[in-house]
Amino acid sequence: MAELATLVGVLKAAGEGTRLRLLALLAEGDHSVKDLTEILKQSQPRVSRHLKLLADAGLVQRNAEGAWAYYGLAQQGDGAELAQWLIARVDETDAERRRDAERQQAVRSAQQAQATEYFAKVASSWDLLKTLHVPESAVEAAVIEALDGKTVELLIDLGTGTGRMLDVLAPSYKHGIGLDSSREMLAVARARLASAGIGHAQVRLGDIGDIDATVGPADVVVVHQVMHYFDDPGRMLAQARRLLKSGGKMIIVDFAPHELEFLRSEHAHRRLGLSQSQMSGWAAAADLAVEAVREFPSDTENGLTVCLWRLSDKS
Numbered sequence: 001m002a003e004l005a006t007l008v009g010v011l012k013a014a015g016e017g018t019r020l021r022l023l024a025l026l027a028e029g030d031h032s033v034k035d036l037t038e039i040l041k042q043s044q045p046r047v048s049r050h051l052k053l054l055a056d057a058g059l060v061q062r063n064a065e066g067a068w069a070y071y072g073l074a075q076q077g078d079g080a081e082l083a084q085w086l087i088a089r090v091d092e093t094d095a096e097r098r099r100d101a102e103r104q105q106a107v108r109s110a111q112q113a114q115a116t117e118y119f120a121k122v123a124s125s126w127d128l129l130k131t132l133h134v135p136e137s138a139v140e141a142a143v144i145e146a147l148d149g150k151t152v153e154l155l156i157d158l159g160t161g162t163g164r165m166l167d168v169l170a171p172s173y174k175h176g177i178g179l180d181s182s183r184e185m186l187a188v189a190r191a192r193l194a195s196a197g198i199g200h201a202q203v204r205l206g207d208i209g210d211i212d213a214t215v216g217p218a219d220v221v222v223v224h225q226v227m228h229y230f231d232d233p234g235r236m237l238a239q240a241r242r243l244l245k246s247g248g249k250m251i252i253v254d255f256a257p258h259e260l261e262f263l264r265s266e267h268a269h270r271r272l273g274l275s276q277s278q279m280s281g282w283a284a285a286a287d288l289a290v291e292a293v294r295e296f297p298s299d300t301e302n303g304l305t306v307c308l309w310r311l312s313d314k315s
Contacts, residue, residue, distance in 0.1 A: 010079050013057035014086055018042065019050050021100055023073070026060055027087045028104065029199050030072040030190065039103040059083045063204045072202050075154075075175045108194045114187060132260070133304040134296040139253060140168045142294055143222070146251050146310045147172050152219035156243050158208045159226035163189030166201045169222070176201035177215055179208055209236060217245030224253045228271045234282035241286040241313075248313050250288065252279070256295065256305035279309055289314050 014020060018040065025031060025039060037047045051071055054060040058079025063070045074080040090097060143165070152173050157165045160178025162185060170176070180186055180203065189203045206212060209230065221243050227233040237252075244250060257273035264272060276293065283290050288311040296306040 007078070010057045010059065010082055013053045014059060014082065016050070018046075019054055020086065020090070021096070022047075022050060022054060022071075023059060023083050024087055024090050024097060025100060025104055026071060026073045027083075027199055029194050030063070030070040030202050031107075032068055032070050034068075035107050036071070038107055039100055041103075063202065070202075070204075108191070111187065111191050111194070114191075132300070133255070133298050133306050136164075138296055139306055139308065140164075142296070142308050143224070143251055143253065144169065144172065146292065146308065147220065147249075154216070154218045155220045155222065156215060156218040157222045157224065158211075158240055158243075159223065159229075160189055160203055161185050161225075163192045163201075163203060165222050165224050166203070167192055167196050167198065170196070170198045170201065173220070174200060177218075178203040179206040179211070179215070181205065181207050209239065211239040211242060216243035217248065218243050219245060219248050221248070221250045222253075223250065225255075227252065227254050227274060228269045231270045233271060233274060233278070234285060237282045237288075238286045241288060244313050246313055246315055249291075250309075250311040252309040252311065254307060256307050258304055260302070260304070273304075274307070276307075279307075283309075283311050287314050288312065 014023065021040065022036065025036065031039075033044060033048055033051065036051070037044050040047060051060065051062070055062050055071070058074055058077050059082065060071050061074050063072070073083050092098070092101070147169070150172070153175065155166075155169060155173035155176045157163075157169075157176065157178040160166060160180045161182075163178055166176045166178050166189070176198075178189055178201065180189070183205060186203050186205060193201055193203070204215070206215075208226065221240050223237075223240055227236055230236045240250065255273040257275050259272065261272070263269040280290055290309060291312045292308075292310040294308045296308070298304055298306075
């Protein structure tokens with residue numbers, strides 16, 4: 001419950017036409033200031049001023065990405081609850097709201113085209129890896145199963161890449177955050193989430209080798225096909241551990257040990273798979289327990305075996 005003065009301040013921030021339009025737009029997913037100026041047909045200073053008032057009131061949150069910033073609805077606190085209450089009462093058939101939604105879709109479509117163009121340039125690498133291991137659908141089904149059918153409050157996907165895990169696991173979390181160090185991949189992820197209508201997930205620029213623990217704590221941390229890119233996966237696991245709340249779970253998917261050297265020389269893999277003993281040691285050092293392990297051997301000769309580990313907080 002909020003104090004009267006605080007609640008009045010939040011209501012004043014929301015009680016203005018442009019700011020209410022902004023809340024409705026951000027309910028559909030994150031946007032940059034540039035996006036919002038294009039949708040609202042207002043100047044950048046004016047839109048920025050409105051966003052600052054909304055952020056100060058706790059109705060939206062700002063996530064910096066270098067010189068850029070993305071805004072999304074707040075996920076916690078009285079402001080977040082009030083924002084959801086107000087948005088639920090916006091008439092989607094209102095003429096101004098319809099125009100905003102149409103321009104928003106045009107912006108999303110342009111971003112989707114840019115993301116598709118970028119992904120086409122790197123798709124050959126992804127397609128090659130897909131031929132070397134079991135179908136992703138089998139692994140994705142196992143990741144969903146590892147969550148025991150529960151819906152968690154916060155899920156963090158480290159090295160989110162194209163945002164595939166946030167997409168697949170969308171029914172399993174109330175709020176999702178994907179971190180990645182590639183702006184190009186984040187553009188792909190944003191386009192994927194927007195296309196799928198997933199408004200309760202956000203992606204952010206971040207160095208997953210030096211994780212900012214302020215984004216947690218999470219009920220579940222997913223590390224999907226990421227650890228083999230690190231010289232020291234154990235250190236990366238310890239970093240990821242900082243994001244986990246007490247009693248939380250970590251889902252790790254990666255390759256079992258293999259001898260495909262070209263993945264190191266041509267595809268930037270630093271480690272040629274991870275062994276069960278290595279994972280057990282790294283988990284223990286991070287005060288995590290290995291709860292379950294599953295292996296998915298490839299059906300092809302010289303193919304890669306994919307492993308799934310479910311770790312739990314021991315504290």
